[in-house]
Amino acid sequence: MEKIISVKEWTLAIRLNHWAMALSIFILIVTGFYIATPFTITQGETVDKFFMGNVRFVHLLFGVFLVFLFIWRIYLAFFSRFHADWKDFLAFTNIKNFIHQIKFYLLITKEGPEYKTLYGPLQSLAYLGLLFMVFVICITGLILMGAGYHAGLTSVAYTILRPVENLLGGLATVRYIHHVFTWFFVLFIVVHIYMAFWYDFVLKKGTVSSMISGNVFKKVKE
Amino acid sequence: MAKGNNSDYKKMIDKHYKDLMKHCQSHMEQVEKTLPEPRENLHELLKERGITRRDFVKWTSAMTAALMLPPIFKPMVAKAAENFSRIPVVWLHFAECTGCTEALLRSSYPNVDDILLETISLEYHETLMAASGYQAKECLDKALRDFSGKFICVIEGAIPMGLDGKYLTIGPKGKTGLEIAKEVTSKAAATICIGSCSAFGGIQAANPNPTDAVSIKKAIGIPTVNIAGCPPNVVNFTGTLLHYIMFGGLPAQDGLGRPIWAYGKRIHDYCERRPHYDASEYVNEWGDAGALKGWCLYKVGCKGPYTYANCGRVRFNEGISWPIMAGHGCIGCTEPAFWDTMAPLEKPLPDKSFNNREATVDNIGIALTGITALGIAAHATATALRHKDEDQATKQEVKHHE
Ligand code: SF4
Ligand code: SF4
Numbered sequence: 001m002e003k004i005i006s007v008k009e010w011t012l013a014i015r016l017n018h019w020a021m022a023l024s025i026f027i028l029i030v031t032g033f034y035i036a037t038p039f040t041i042t043q044g045e046t047v048d049k050f051f052m053g054n055v056r057f058v059h060l061l062f063g064v065f066l067v068f069l070f071i072w073r074i075y076l077a078f079f080s081r082f083h084a085d086w087k088d089f090l091a092f093t094n095i096k097n098f099i100h101q102i103k104f105y106l107l108i109t110k111e112g113p114e115y116k117t118l119y120g121p122l123q124s125l126a127y128l129g130l131l132f133m134v135f136v137i138c139i140t141g142l143i144l145m146g147a148g149y150h151a152g153l154t155s156v157a158y159t160i161l162r163p164v165e166n167l168l169g170g171l172a173t174v175r176y177i178h179h180v181f182t183w184f185f186v187l188f189i190v191v192h193i194y195m196a197f198w199y200d201f202v203l204k205k206g207t208v209s210s211m212i213s214g215n216v217f218k219k220v221k222e
Numbered sequence: 223m224a225k226g227n228n229s230d231y232k233k234m235i236d237k238h239y240k241d242l243m244k245h246c247q248s249h250m251e252q253v254e255k256t257l258p259e260p261r262e263n264l265h266e267l268l269k270e271r272g273i274t275r276r277d278f279v280k281w282t283s284a285m286t287a288a289l290m291l292p293p294i295f296k297p298m299v300a301k302a303a304e305n306f307s308r309i310p311v312v313w314l315h316f317a318e319c320t321g322c323t324e325a326l327l328r329s330s331y332p333n334v335d336d337i338l339l340e341t342i343s344l345e346y347h348e349t350l351m352a353a354s355g356y357q358a359k360e361c362l363d364k365a366l367r368d369f370s371g372k373f374i375c376v377i378e379g380a381i382p383m384g385l386d387g388k389y390l391t392i393g394p395k396g397k398t399g400l401e402i403a404k405e406v407t408s409k410a411a412a413t414i415c416i417g418s419c420s421a422f423g424g425i426q427a428a429n430p431n432p433t434d435a436v437s438i439k440k441a442i443g444i445p446t447v448n449i450a451g452c453p454p455n456v457v458n459f460t461g462t463l464l465h466y467i468m469f470g471g472l473p474a475q476d477g478l479g480r481p482i483w484a485y486g487k488r489i490h491d492y493c494e495r496r497p498h499y500d501a502s503e504y505v506n507e508w509g510d511a512g513a514l515k516g517w518c519l520y521k522v523g524c525k526g527p528y529t530y531a532n533c534g535r536v537r538f539n540e541g542i543s544w545p546i547m548a549g550h551g552c553i554g555c556t557e558p559a560f561w562d563t564m565a566p567l568e569k570p571l572p573d574k575s576f577n578n579r580e581a582t583v584d585n586i587g588i589a590l591t592g593i594t595a596l597g598i599a600a601h602a603t604a605t606a607l608r609h610k611d612e613d614q615a616t617k618q619e620v621k622h623h624e
Binding site for chain 1 (some may be wrong): 475529574
């Protein structure tokens, strides 16, 4: 006989981190595109207007927020008391599973590979990539922010990161990288949302709701 | 800062400046003793050119402020200016357009900076000297002999490294730029790179860089002070030399060798159009209504946000104007490899196109997102078909249980 039980997969911390990141990234993409391609939307005297200023404030605020969320996520990956998942990010090193997983995604096989890790082989690569993207966008963001604000922690970060700026070839290049990576985020989000629903449909484990409730469903033999 | 600390802080600053003043005074005495007499009498020269004492005093204030020194240093700046022509200078030209020299020397209404530059004791300057060929070589050798370890080497132009440096040969003996640079800088007290070419490679180092031109620092591996700009502001050059005369050392520099007093802040941070930037008021096209109102030039390609320079503060031609004031965006000429990294010069950075086609990062991004959406739609349909029977099977299973 088979029974379906509900198993805890995500801690509250991971779920909070996930949604806070999702919200910040969404706001950052919208404000970011405005900063890249601004347009005049308000009328009146210049003294009464501060639209770009406000947009940049929101962008910086959530940018700094993202930096701390990133640090928190890395901390959880190593020190979570429930499940420190840093090893699971390396699931892609299992080549056999990797190929099997691709076949599963391409609908060649009907069942995916068996793995004990939290993420599948392709997932692990995608999430490692996401962490790398967040890292790059935070570093380039901090450089761009530090170039204009010369006080507090910002200037400390900028002093440390200025050599990176010079290495990359100046602020213009840093800003270009920042822009290109924004597009990577857009692409990631589209695929990520689709894959979550796809898993939900194919495996019927409640993948989508698990990021809210924390639990997935599993079939067990009695 | 808390009020209690404020006076401590002030005391600290005062002490710092007093020490600096002492250092300055003793160094200037040293200069007056050891270096040759000034070649020219600055004040006579100024009078000749119709510059009054008052203008000179005004200039000292401006220069002191530009150097980020407090007003007590004004007399020292004036003294340094009088002693300007004591410092022997060897001025070398490598791969470049001589635009920097032109810009520094050809002003229709020379101001104090320009005149100061005229008094400079040039031992060797290819554009200006009468000698040529072997005679010129002789001059250089003499300068190196007479002022070994004392002269300042000013370099204009990049060094082509390709073909063993043979893309650039100078003088009767056909020495390569690299050889000359090595020989002269090894005997110089300090090397100042003037212009973006010697500082960062400049236009000949821009893509595709056929001669493999590089900056002086890269070519010979010595530390240089980089007065970046294409061309640089004369104030940044005279200021650096004045600093050298006053303190016996070159001013503090950023990671790219640019003096911080001149290149410490971005164009964007001192731009008079900045309030329009923050207010979302942009010039969309040359000559539109926004342009008439003096709005921000970001959308017509201003690179001020990525450029460290003081153009907006010191301006050009006796402080009459500067590029952004005149209505064109900054092109980022003080930054390394700006011909490549700041392109396109009259459009925002993300409008950089690949292979001169229409493709920009935004176009590519939109296309990729579209393709991904299509792929998702196809994949979803295929999944529905492929996993359909399985779906029914589970449903049946469920029924079975019931
Ligand atoms: S004109 Fe250029 S430097 Fe000035 S505020 Fe606009 S973007 Fe910044
Ligand atoms: S405004 Fe910009 S491009 Fe123009 S001279 Fe200054 S740094 Fe160079």
